[in-house]
Amino acid sequence: MVEKVKLSTIDRFLPVWILGSMALGLGLGKIFPNLNDSISTFQIEGTSLPIALGLFLMMYPVLAKVQYEELGKLRADKKLLISSLVLNWLIGPALMFVLAWLFLSDQPELRTGLIVIGLARCIAMVLIWNDLACGNREAAALLVAINSIFQILAYAILGTFYLRVLPDLLGFDSLEVKFSTADISKAVLIFLGVPLLAGYVTRKWGIRRKGLNWYNTQFVPKISPFALYGLLFTIILMFALQGQAIVDSPSIVAQVALPLLIYFFTMWGFSYVFGKWIGMEYEKATTLAFTAAGNNFELAIAVSIGVWGITSGQALVGVIGPLIEVPALVALVYISLWLRKRY
Numbered sequence: 613m614v615e616k617v618k619l620s621t622i623d624r625f626l627p628v629w630i631l632g633s634m635a636l637g638l639g640l641g642k643i644f645p646n647l648n649d650s651i652s653t654f655q656i657e658g659t660s661l662p663i664a665l666g667l668f669l670m671m672y673p674v675l676a677k678v679q680y681e682e683l684g685k686l687r688a689d690k691k692l693l694i695s696s697l698v699l700n701w702l703i704g705p706a707l708m709f710v711l712a713w714l715f716l717s718d719q720p721e722l723r724t725g726l727i728v729i730g731l732a733r734c735i736a737m738v739l740i741w742n743d744l745a746c747g748n749r750e751a752a753a754l755l756v757a758i759n760s761i762f763q764i765l766a767y768a769i770l771g772t773f774y775l776r777v778l779p780d781l782l783g784f785d786s787l788e789v790k791f792s793t794a795d796i797s798k799a800v801l802i803f804l805g806v807p808l809l810a811g812y813v814t815r816k817w818g819i820r821r822k823g824l825n826w827y828n829t830q831f832v833p834k835i836s837p838f839a840l841y842g843l844l845f846t847i848i849l850m851f852a853l854q855g856q857a858i859v860d861s862p863s864i865v866a867q868v869a870l871p872l873l874i875y876f877f878t879m880w881g882f883s884y885v886f887g888k889w890i891g892m893e894y895e896k897a898t899t900l901a902f903t904a905a906g907n908n909f910e911l912a913i914a915v916s917i918g919v920w921g922i923t924s925g926q927a928l929v930g931v932i933g934p935l936i937e938v939p940a941l942v943a944l945v946y947i948s949l950w951l952r953k954r955y
Contacts, residue, residue, distance in 0.1 A: 669842025
């Protein structure tokens with residue numbers, strides 16, 4: 613039986629920290645109206661160094677926890693691996709595409725932001741939700757690793773397909789969405805590839821030099837909080853630059869929240885039922901459901917900033933995302949535990 617864990621104080625109040633960071637960012641934007649020009653001076657080939665730092669801090673601690681040495685075990689569980697890849701890379705993006713066009717067909721920036729989120733698959737908080745719901749911890753870590761690698765290979769291709777090719781085939785107007793496949797590839801390699809490589813090298817070096825027990829009990833707890841620090845730092849910067857857009861148009865949050873809520877609950881419910889239908893026990897079915905429903909908002913924010921800019925509507929959707937995801941997946945944790953007791 614998987615041991616049930618509890619959220620740390622920091623993680624338990626994540627929505628509070630996010631809201632506080634938004635407020636701080638708004639305040640800074642009011643005090644320093646020329647902040648955007650100042651931040652723009654710290655760039656390398658169009659990549660904002662402050663934002664790159666925040667995004668690296670978000671993703672590196674999570675990727676340094678992944679048990680890369682155990683990836684071979686997924687080959688022995690082809691049912692779980694194939695199910696995860698199908699749910700994450702066929703069904704998830706397709707569902708978000710439908711919801712984005714259904715609810716935001718007349719708002720290309722917000723619509724594109726949702727589709728970008730749908731393409732950014734499980735990572736980060738997924739491991740926490742899975743533990744809280746008593747899912748299979750080892751399977752969750754392995755699925756996060758394999759989906760992270762898959763993202764580097766497939767994100768730009770799928771981005772082009774869902775943002776340009778498919779809308780054109782369906783006769784939708786995709787001309788308002790301007791992007792380059794090369795820009796998406798560049799953003800994924802910088803903001804996911806670099807921390808993924810750093811996480812892999814850190815784990816290999818740390819375990820070899822100090823041992824697995826030291827790595828898990830000493831090193832990982834020290835770097836884990838930096839994922840939240842990076843998220844909050846990025847949110848502060850983004851709201852300092854464009855938070856006034858939300859204040860002026862609060863309906864944006866509601867417009868983004870509804871399709872996201874439908875997405876989370878639909879993906880989780882379908883994935884859990886599918887897992888049970890193909891014969892998975894509760895632990896693996898729960899892991900399959902959470903890794904399919906959770907999204908990599910860090911990568912979505914990074915791609916949106918890298919391709920459309922920090923003040924874009926796409927980036928704004930990425931920032932709103934965690935505010936919706938946290939309460940939604942907390943609710944799904946309780947539903948999971950109820951199902952565990954009931955069935």
